Amino acid sequence: MATKELKRGVPNGRYKKLEAELCTELIAAQERLQKARFPTLIVLGGSADTSAASNALRRWMDSHSVAVCAFEPLSVEEREHPEYWRYWLSLPPKGTIGIYLNGWYDRPLRDLAHGRSDAAAFERAADRIAAFENALVVDGALLIKLWIHLDKEARQQRIAALEQNPLTRWRVTASAREGLQYYDEFKRAADCLLHKTHISGAHWQVVEGRDRHYPLVVGRAVRDAIGQHLAAKKNRPKPVSTGWSPAPNVLTELDMEKRVAKKEYQVLLERYQGRLYRLTQQARRKGVSSVLVFEGADAAGKGGIIQRLTAALDPCIYQIIQVAAPTAEERAQHYLWRFWRPLPPAGRMVIFDRSWYGRVLVERVEGFADKAAWQRAYGEINDFEQQLTDHGMVVAKYWIHIDKDEQLRRFKARQATPHKRWKITDEDWRNREKWDDYEAAVDDMVDRTHAIAAPWTLVEGNDKRFARLKVIKAFCQQLEQALASG
């Protein structure tokens, strides 16, 4: 592994002066960071006591924008979510710094060191780390990874010294003992894992932990990394978008004349709602969670479908997330962060009225996201949804489609009806002018993000009754299959 081993040692006596200089430089770096639009993540791992380094960093910097994160074994609540849910929730907002003590390395390292994971599981864990870090880095984050190395003998000496003194004995924690007892296993595991996660934009740097002033070396590495990243951002070439082959047209294949008569609708609705109720109660008992995504043209009827669907549910088990333009807090994070947050615990359901697909729909068509960003998004979305389905969650995506004439009919009807007039905005009319662009975006979206475990269902929405029945029936089928196989 081509890691950089940072310079050793600091002459005694000069320490305080160097520390003061470093302080000034780190504070200056933080000031520049505040205006920068990226988060800084510092991952500290190693065989030495990493909290000494993190305490030093907090002491030297303005602690108001530095958070320290340490993860324990998964809690009951955390187990109900995909593993990376808690890491996503912990991400520092843009302009601030998050220090991770081992972070997402802790679990794979322990599993491997204690022989709890086989080669395949280890590969998966390493790939997951690489994918996660890559997603952050490609979004502009600064990821600084420092491994503080202490050889076995030095570690033994340090622990022995602490233990001999009754005053300092308390510092020999259970974790420290475990690290010494399984030193060789941890070292082998770390060598493997660091090698596999030494990726572009997120290199590992090794710091020699024997040097008792090693926190200073850590501080300098942080200072330098921030400086380099800020400089690189200024000169960074615009990401290159790749050639794009448009997807086959799927929307024109739909039979938009499908209808359901009122009387038949009322009977079928009651039947499907009853089936849905029973299935969701079963899902709750079995701890199977569901995520539903609704996308569609303006006036397609997403809200009405959601209402008929939720009318059949125990109110305790679902939540509806109305997705609109991101808030200030959300803009300070990766675009997927605000969708990780509300993911449902075991047996519950979250319904997204609009979703992360905004990235490849409105943000693509209106240019809010540049071409490289939305081209990248399909893979990021697939990776995100795969983490959900790998965790056993049911993921169902619905595009509610109406044709152009039907939309115009509905727009006009809304404008003519006093109690529906509020639903029409100028934006709706502007979106309509880009109808063809949106159709192309939808074709690409379905083509690139449809998966057997996370399928798209295209819904012929011209007839509202037909659309409502189709969605509830389709979700019942998907949930039934999931419960049967689970």
Place this chain on the structure above:
Amino acid sequence: MATKELKRGVPNGRYKKLEAELCTELIAAQERLQKARFPTLIVLGGSADTSAASNALRRWMDSHSVAVCAFEPLSVEEREHPEYWRYWLSLPPKGTIGIYLNGWYDRPLRDLAHGRSDAAAFERAADRIAAFENALVVDGALLIKLWIHLDKEARQQRIAALEQNPLTRWRVTASAREGLQYYDEFKRAADCLLHKTHISGAHWQVVEGRDRHYPLVVGRAVRDAIGQHLAAKKNRPKPVSTGWSPAPNVLTELDMEKRVAKKEYQVLLERYQGRLYRLTQQARRKGVSSVLVFEGADAAGKGGIIQRLTAALDPCIYQIIQVAAPTAEERAQHYLWRFWRPLPPAGRMVIFDRSWYGRVLVERVEGFADKAAWQRAYGEINDFEQQLTDHGMVVAKYWIHIDKDEQLRRFKARQATPHKRWKITDEDWRNREKWDDYEAAVDDMVDRTHAIAAPWTLVEGNDKRFARLKVIKAFCQQLEQALASG
């Protein structure tokens, strides 16, 4: 109970027309709400199916700013927090509407109906409800409470009709059956509870559930309540502040000359840190949570004390909350909301660097909160902290004091030191001009919010070493007592 029983019935055939009119009026009300700076809470309770009413409300209104909340029996995570934690987290932001199906009434009602709570427990629950609702109402919230009444016979008929039809049988949920089986018990419990919670600004209104168009009645009640509240806010007289008797001067009693020599400090620090580590590990095992609050003058050294304290802790068990000016999301809520959110789960610790006491310190001195608001705050704060200590949490509050000369010395020293210059702002100098106002505010604060279970410790902060030792030792003592008695 002087409840208003709302008008019954709606002539058939006119329903759709009335519904359309109500829609328009509700949408108009919501538009006015958006600009209003208060949240609207609609609590629906009763012996009929309340979700029919809430579904109707969501259908009639712009669902983007209407959230529905239903609570289940407490989850594992929720049990680790005071009972009202989850209700505070659920509050709708100002300008939006939250519909609660039973809300905080559910648990006390069930407990009373099933004989799980005695008279004393019931009183406590009712008082807690009244205190909670009063806190919201006095902060400007609109609280609409509607009890949908259905007599036993009507309920039996309705359930029987649903059950006879195989298509609708699924609608007879376990909850519905329980409500029928224990009808008399629930009715007695509800009569008691509604009577005790029919408070000023949060009256109950009874709606006759026999009428199948009762959701219309509910909708009109909501429309009227919003209209009245908006009108009342315009004409609302400014809250009257009461006479104020200043508290005895406590800060001048402190011996600001206390010092600790460096060598003695280093030994004692290590000893106290070790003791703190062991006690927090014990607290973690026993599930005892802690909340620490640090307040103090600028440059008093709060940050330094927090660092020495946390250096002794397992990083997994604590979180530091740096409190600054509220964000947009936080301004859209009651001022205490942002302090309820990060409360620690069992066995963990949260350290607030500045806190809810800002209300009676900076907000009082600078006039950000009007006089009636900060005068009210002492009681609100005591109520908040009592919920924490009643739940078994350790609450420790520290005022770090330095005298005026020492502050000037530190300000000048900071300005002269390159790597500390960033710590001095214009605001610090402005605050200094109001030194006497702040002293008076601190005297009042300590006098009115000191409690045996949630004590204030005044810390002589002129000597940083002395201050750090005093805080760590004091917290160790408090935690030790809590662990011994728990």
